[in-house]
Amino acid sequence: MTVETTMGASSAQRGTEAAERRKPTPPPFPAFHAPGQAEVVSENSLVHRELSYAIAVGFRRLSMDLWLPRRVAERPVPLVVWIHGGAFQLGDRRELPPTFGPDSVFRLLNQAGIACATVDYRHSLEAPFPAQLHDIKAAVRYLRHHADVLGLDPARIGAWGESAGGHLAALLGLTGHRADLEGGLGVQGHPSSVSAVVDFYGVSSLNDMPPMTAANDFMGPALLAAVPEGVSVHPETMLVGGSKDPRVLDAASPRSYVTPDAATFLLVHGDSDGLVPLSQSELLAGLLQESGVEHQLVTIEGADHCFFFAEDQMDRILALSVDFFRQHFRLP
Numbered sequence: 001m002t003v004e005t006t007m008g009a010s011s012a013q014r015g016t017e018a019a020e021r022r023k024p025t026p027p028p029f030p031a032f033h034a035p036g037q038a039e040v041v042s043e044n045s046l047v048h049r050e051l052s053y054a055i056a057v058g059f060r061r062l063s064m065d066l067w068l069p070r071r072v073a074e075r076p077v078p079l080v081v082w083i084h085g086g087a088f089q090l091g092d093r094r095e096l097p098p099t100f101g102p103d104s105v106f107r108l109l110n111q112a113g114i115a116c117a118t119v120d121y122r123h124s125l126e127a128p129f130p131a132q133l134h135d136i137k138a139a140v141r142y143l144r145h146h147a148d149v150l151g152l153d154p155a156r157i158g159a160w161g162e163s164a165g166g167h168l169a170a171l172l173g174l175t176g177h178r179a180d181l182e183g184g185l186g187v188q189g190h191p192s193s194v195s196a197v198v199d200f201y202g203v204s205s206l207n208d209m210p211p212m213t214a215a216n217d218f219m220g221p222a223l224l225a226a227v228p229e230g231v232s233v234h235p236e237t238m239l240v241g242g243s244k245d246p247r248v249l250d251a252a253s254p255r256s257y258v259t260p261d262a263a264t265f266l267l268v269h270g271d272s273d274g275l276v277p278l279s280q281s282e283l284l285a286g287l288l289q290e291s292g293v294e295h296q297l298v299t300i301e302g303a304d305h306c307f308f309f310a311e312d313q314m315d316r317i318l319a320l321s322v323d324f325f326r327q328h329f330r331l332p
Contacts, residue, residue, distance in 0.1 A: 031055060031186050035146055038068060045110045046070055048150070053119070053142035054135065054186030059126060062135055062185070064119040065093060066143075066150065069110040078156035078329040079115040079143060081172075081194070082106070083136060085163030085306075087235035088124040097162060097306040099314055105160070108322050113331055115152055117143055121168070128241030129252040133171050134183025137192035140172070144190040156329045158196035158263075160321065163276065163305065164235070166202025170254040170284065173197035173263035196328040198266045198321045201276050201305060204284035206236035206249040210277065258287040265295035266324045268317060270303025270310060296324075 033052035041047050048066040055061055069077055082105055084091040096105060109116040121135035140157060147154040161169030175181050176193025203209060211234060240248045250256050265288055269281040278299065285297040300317065303310035307317060 035066075035150060038066075040070070042107070044070055044107060051142075054138040056122075056185055059122060062120055062122070062138070063093070064117050064139055064142075067106040067110055067116040067118070068151065069113050069115060071111075072113045075151040076147065076153040077113055077115050077151060078158070078325070078331070079117060079152050080109055080158045080160050080325055081136070081140060081143070081169075082116055082118040083121070083159065083161035083165030083168045083172075084118070085161065085165045085200075086123075088132065088164045088239045089235060090123070091164070093118040093120045099307050099311050100318070101314070104318060108318055109325070112322050112326050114322075114325055114329065115150075124235070124238040124241075129239050130181060130183070132168055132239075133175070133181060134185055136168050136172055137182055138186035140192040140194065141187040141190040145187040154190075157194045158198070158325050158328065159194045160198040160200075160325075161202065162200035163202060166199040167204075167254060168202075169197050170199045170202055170204065170265070171257065173265065174254055174257035174259070176263070177259075177261050178257070194263050196264045196266075196325060198268070198324060199281070199284070200307075200321075201269045201273055201281065202254070203236065203276055204253065204280045204287075205255045206239070206253045207246050208280070208283070209234075209236050254284060255287055258284070258291050258293070260291045260293060262288065262291065262293045264328060265293065266321065267295065267297045268300065268321065269297070270300045270305065270307055272302055272309065273305050275305040 031054065035048050035051055038046040038048045046068040048068070051064050051066060052061050053064050084093055084095060085097070096102070106116045106118060117139065119136060119139045121132045143150070143152060143157070144154040159169040159172045161167070172192070173194050176191060182192060236249060237244060240252050267281040267285055269278045271278050281297055285295055288295040298320065300307060300310050300313060303313070307314060
């Protein structure tokens, strides 16, 4: 009896194990979505809209639009990641500053034979730094992962941003070798480095930013009015979760990451910027110089933030930036 009981239990166990093996395995939680079909938007551009490059639990889906050039001699094509501004509190991947022509950045890059990914990222009240950098890095990894199907050259990727986006573009160009800053979102196993950066009036040192007031810049009142009651009015403090610790602010500042391994930089800044002083770009240019990094600082005379009051120079400014990428990527 003892032997029969033991044998019977063993047979039942084997049956359970076989049933478990037959049970279908549920798919893993999606970390990102594959690209769909592009739509034709002009004679120069195809656009993949709403590409979900990372899915972060507890947050909105992180998306990008990818503008691909139609008229190119050969593929794969180089790529520039466009990062919008908005004091880390506002902004959208589809919106350019009012001084820029509609879709001008995306269109001009496509006309030059360069793809453009315009990327959303979490704002400072959604998540503190380094979430924003993690998001942008996840976007670059996504684009490298899907480079073959999208016709992109993973070896030729740059970044271009304005204001808060300039800050993030600079960080992207300075931290490609920092595994500790990659984050765990989206695609893994690809580098997030870029080889060229255009930084429009970005912050280089959060500890050296003047307080935002209604008086120091004509854009100040609108930004101050948009900040919820009880929340810091200073974008640099909001970025780091309200901390005023100089060490925390330095950890979110591009100045802290300059090394000889940095990307090539073009810094463009107005000499009358009342929101982000020209000294911020001068500081970063000096550190790049000390590290032997190829760079150029272009000062726009009479320009405030977003190049307000220098609108007549916008065509030149944008052409200068596109030419910087064209030369870096060795395009005709």
